[in-house]
Amino acid sequence: MKAIYCDVCRNQIPEIIINRTFFPVGHFEICEECRDNLESAVKNTVREKKPFDYAWFDDLKMKVLEQAVDKGHIESPKRR
Numbered sequence: 001m002k003a004i005y006c007d008v009c010r011n012q013i014p015e016i017i018i019n020r021t022f023f024p025v026g027h028f029e030i031c032e033e034c035r036d037n038l039e040s041a042v043k044n045t046v047r048e049k050k051p052f053d054y055a056w057f058d059d060l061k062m063k064v065l066e067q068a069v070d071k072g073h074i075e076s077p078k079r080r
């Protein structure tokens, strides 16, 4: 069986349950923790933008994710 690593934090995902422990986002594969961080990072930005539109929501998500993959972690706007 092929080991799967989170594209953001590079941790191995021990048990692969799609959409539970492991989340395919675009062409990336990320762990639950990074998914949660990604969601909250995107959500904070989404709140300021109206009307809601799925096309740019996906765009934004991919943009945040691509930066996160480069940096090795997700930049959360909530972080102090």
Ligand SMILES: [Zn+2]
Pocket: 006, 007, 008, 009, 010, 011, 030, 031, 032, 033, 034, 035
């Ligand atoms: Zn991760």
